[in-house]
Amino acid sequence: GENVEQHPSTLSVQEGDSAVIKCTYSDSASNYFPWYKQELGKRPQLIIDIRSNVGEKKDQRIAVTLNKTAKHFSLHITETQPEDSAVYFCAANSNSGGSNYKLTFGKGTLLTVNP
């Protein structure tokens, strides 16, 4: 099955700096890679996703890059703000037998943005 590794487990940055979180996956058939943000005690919420037919996607201060050959993808947050502080999870889908619904999540990155 799919295995997703996420690094770093904790990340502390100053307000205004950039933050980068990296993930690797094992299943070369995976074709969908979402990123979820989870504030303490809250539900995970999708912030951006990318499909395997593109290499990069941007949404305001957030971007995701995908390298299918190396099987890794990264989340980039620019101009970080204190409200960006949360746990971020990457995920990859399993794409076997025509069924691609199952997401495997990384262990999460606790991002702290210091004012």
Add this chain to the structure above:
Amino acid sequence: GAGVSQSPRYKVAKRGQDVALRCDPISGHVSLFWYQQALGQGPEFLTYFQNEAQLDKSGLPSDRFFAERPEGSVSTLKIQRTQQEDSAVYLCASSSKGVVVGTGELFFGEGSRLTVL
């Protein structure tokens, strides 16, 4: 409501008790998932429903875990004879996409935090 609703939000059970966790997905969403999130970890897949059909239960840890969605909307996750290792947050998620159409955004509920003493 507009989002996925789960109840109870918090449940404390004595070891050996049975528990039932409820999920109300977004109206009209075809797909429903249950995930287990241990402290400090990412969500782990338990089971998947497309409408009322349970298409995948490969993530259920043991036969003490049972899930159902009899009318294709509300779902219940039941855990029998709870053990301490069952302590976790149980997240429900729904999606408008079905298994054939492709992966769509998952909308998560707030979760049910289960503590087994």
